[in-house]
Amino acid sequence: MNSLDSYINNEIKPIKHTDSIAEAQDVFADFPYTHFPVTEDGIYIGCVSKEAIEFLNPDAIINDSRFHFERFFVRSTMIWLDVLEVFAKNEANLLPVLDEKNNYLGYYELEDVIRFLHETPFLKEEGGIIIVEKEVDKFSMSQVTQIIESNNAKILGLFISNIANNKVEITVKISQSGLNDIIQTFRRYEYEIISEHQEDSYLNSLKERSDYLDKYLNI
Numbered sequence: 378m379n380s381l382d383s384y385i386n387n388e389i390k391p392i393k394h395t396d397s398i399a400e401a402q403d404v405f406a407d408f409p410y411t412h413f414p415v416t417e418d419g420i421y422i423g424c425v426s427k428e429a430i431e432f433l434n435p436d437a438i439i440n441d442s443r444f445h446f447e448r449f450f451v452r453s454t455m456i457w458l459d460v461l462e463v464f465a466k467n468e469a470n471l472l473p474v475l476d477e478k479n480n481y482l483g484y485y486e487l488e489d490v491i492r493f494l495h496e497t498p499f500l501k502e503e504g505g506i507i508i509v510e511k512e513v514d515k516f517s518m519s520q521v522t523q524i525i526e527s528n529n530a531k532i533l534g535l536f537i538s539n540i541a542n543n544k545v546e547i548t549v550k551i552s553q554s555g556l557n558d559i560i561q562t563f564r565r566y567e568y569e570i571i572s573e574h575q576e577d578s579y580l581n582s583l584k585e586r587s588d589y590l591d592k593y594l595n596i
Contacts, residue, residue: 381457381460381485381490381493382453384486384489384490384493385453385474385482385483385484385485386483386484386485386486386489387482387484389404389413391413391414391415391421391473391481391484392404392413392414392415392416392425392439393415393416393417393439394415394416394417394438394439394440395438395440396438396439397435397436397437397438398430398433398434398435398436398438398439398442399435399436400439401413401425401439402430402431402435405430405431409470410427410471411426411427411468411469411471412425412426412427412447412467412469412470412471413425413427413471414450414471414473414481414484415439415446416481417440419480419481420479420480420481421450421473421475421479421480421481422446423443423446423447424446424447424448424449424450424469424473425439425442425445425446425447426445429442429445430442430445433445447467449463449467449469449472449473450472450473450474451472451474451475451485452474452475452476453474453475453476453482454477457490457494458536460472460485460490461490461494464487464490469487470486470487470488471484471485471486471487472484472485472487497534498533498534498550499533499534502533502550502552503552504533504550504551504552505550505551505553505556506548506549506550506551506572507548507549507551507556507560507563507570507572508547508548508549508570508571508572509546509547509549509563509568509569509570509571510544510545510547510569511544511545511547511567511568511569512543512544512545513540513545514543516545516547518535518547520566521535521547521549524559524563524566525549525559527562528558528559528562530551530559531551531553532549532551533550534548534550535547535548535549535550536548
């Protein structure tokens with residue numbers, strides 16, 4: 378399931394550009410939103426924020442305060458990762474949804490998108506997570522996939538979780554708990570294992586040798 382179409386909400390009608398500031402303030406008083414969309418003849422013209430509208434003249438008309446509008450929105454065709462990014466960038470818990478002609482379709486609530494995320498295999502299915510790191514110019518997504526699938530595991534989710542200091546960090550969720558063979562294969566391909574795993578026989582061996590050396594030195 379990649380589409381968020383079923384999560385488009387129309388329960389509350391958008392604020393119209395001819396509505397009063399008082400009417401808009403009532404919306405924020407009744408609902409816990411950080412922002413709310415404003416339309417003109419069914420076309421989205423911006424979002425008014427709870428913070429911006431709080432101290433405006435209640436008798437004024439919304440249209441007189443266009444300079445307070447924020448212009449963020451998402452398209453109905455956007456994937457959920459991009460939608461989450463817009464939520465985060467604008468520190469909002471509501472996003473207007475538009476079609477390709479800028480017609481207002483409704484809005485997404487952050488809580489619904491998080492619920493959608495929890496239904497994806499990456500979070501819903503049982504499995505193990507491995508975080509690996511490698512130089513950017515030596516990293517290959519196809520190689521990561523090959524390493525996992527060559528060890529008879531399936532990928533439930535994969536994404537680049539960080540890029541810094543010319544290194545890329547990849548987070549992978551895998552459909553099995555026995556991760557040791559996969560971990561060792563990653564090491565053979567010169568990937569550094571960032572996450573910790575009880576099944577990591579290589580690290581367990583190093584720890585056993587270190588413990589033995591400590592005991593030897595303390596004799």
